[in-house]
Amino acid sequence: MVGQDSAVDVYRQALPVILVSLVAGLFAGTLLGTETMREGIRSVPGILLLLPAFLATRGGVYGSLGARLSSGLHQGLIDPHFEWNDRLRNAVVASFLNGMIVSVLIAVLAWGVLLVLGRSGNLLELIIILVVAALLSAFAMLGVLLTVLFKGYRRGLDPDNVIGPVVTTVGDVFGVVFLLIGIEVAGVIL
Amino acid sequence: MSGGGDASHGDRVPDDHHGEERTEDLLAEWTVGGIVSTLVPLLVAMSILQMVSGTVLESFEEQLLQYPSLLVVVPVMIGTAGNLGSIMCARLSTLLHLGTLEFTPANPDIRANVGAVIGLAATVFVLLGIASWMIGRLLGGSLGLGRILVITVVSGMLLSVWVVLVSTLAVYVSYQLGYDPDDTTIPVVTNVCDITGVLILFGVVAVVL
Numbered sequence: 115m116v117g118q119d120s121a122v123d124v125y126r127q128a129l130p131v132i133l134v135s136l137v138a139g140l141f142a143g144t145l146l147g148t149e150t151m152r153e154g155i156r157s158v159p160g161i162l163l164l165l166p167a168f169l170a171t172r173g174g175v176y177g178s179l180g181a182r183l184s185s186g187l188h189q190g191l192i193d194p195h196f197e198w199n200d201r202l203r204n205a206v207v208a209s210f211l212n213g214m215i216v217s218v219l220i221a222v223l224a225w226g227v228l229l230v231l232g233r234s235g236n237l238l239e240l241i242i243i244l245v246v247a248a249l250l251s252a253f254a255m256l257g258v259l260l261t262v263l264f265k266g267y268r269r270g271l272d273p274d275n276v277i278g279p280v281v282t283t284v285g286d287v288f289g290v291v292f293l294l295i296g297i298e299v300a301g302v303i304l
Numbered sequence: 305m306s307g308g309g310d311a312s313h314g315d316r317v318p319d320d321h322h323g324e325e326r327t328e329d330l331l332a333e334w335t336v337g338g339i340v341s342t343l344v345p346l347l348v349a350m351s352i353l354q355m356v357s358g359t360v361l362e363s364f365e366e367q368l369l370q371y372p373s374l375l376v377v378v379p380v381m382i383g384t385a386g387n388l389g390s391i392m393c394a395r396l397s398t399l400l401h402l403g404t405l406e407f408t409p410a411n412p413d414i415r416a417n418v419g420a421v422i423g424l425a426a427t428v429f430v431l432l433g434i435a436s437w438m439i440g441r442l443l444g445g446s447l448g449l450g451r452i453l454v455i456t457v458v459s460g461m462l463l464s465v466w467v468v469l470v471s472t473l474a475v476y477v478s479y480q481l482g483y484d485p486d487d488t489t490i491p492v493v494t495n496v497c498d499i500t501g502v503l504i505l506f507g508v509v510a511v512v513l
Contacts, residue, residue, distance in 0.1 A: 121415070121416040121418075121419030124416060124419075125420040128420065132388075132427075133428075135384065136384065138383070139382075140376060140432075140435050143375055143380055143439070144376055144439050147373070147376050147443045147445075148372075152372065152375075156369060160362075162361040163361065165361060166361065166499075167350075169379070170354050170494075170495065171350070171351060174343070175343070178343060204336045205334060205339065207336050208335075208336045211336065211340050212340055212343050212347060215340070216344060219348055223352065224355070231362075278390060
């Protein structure tokens, strides 16, 4: 059955998800294009440099958490009722650590690239911005992902089908907002 | 750390009461150390690659700040390329598992998938051109609708052809090397698409502007 779909079938099935992701992307882009964000980009060298890596990291971290939890649900390793057990806690703590560790490394990488390009960069400022953004992302993404996975699973939604769009949509929108908040926080601290 | 949002209820459930049910190897896949040590090197490697697209964005900083429409386009272009690549990979690897995949352009299944991806790209990138022009206007930019449409549609269509090639190649190589394409191709392809998406977009921007 799957193999017999025509181009039109595939198009029809995929279009809603692609359009939702278009709207989310437009929202993220609009935030990037606002005067406040452009001011932030102007004032902190390296923001555009680290933007793609930061957005991709959250996709990698929470996409794989979602895939792991949905396999766990399917295999019966995790109860469909939210319960703070060993496995769930390990998976959540690990994804939190992954997000934080890689975000700090991205700040260092971006700073390194700035140096190589002969531009000035402030390592401490970039680290503060990314730690704040990664921390806020972790709370938002974990909250949304766990809620959607567990509530959806109980209502008969296959988590495999919803994780991708949820992670992309929520991640794109929140990622840019949290980067902006990080810039503001760094501005207050430094 | 409370787990955030709705996740924090049920915090105090004692967690060791089904101790005996667990088998060692299943648990080994669910340890914090195991998950972190698998994923962090991968994410770091990806981040290093992503610095390529970051460098391109950084070098177009002046134009991006001058024309907010272009900033609107960036996340959508990257996201859509990844989505199209994921659809292509997921569908091709399902065909592979079903045993009905032949890697030739004459294969009707491959044609259907390619047709769908190109059709989806055409739809999204025309809408994106119009939307980013309107949003750019609201944000105080001055880029005309014609130019924005040329940029989104030309770079979008180039990108979707590239996505089709990379996804098909990734599924093929993964299969030849003996890895399940379901596990390997989507992270590789979305990452490659992120980077080439930015490269193609700003290649076209450099020509048009």
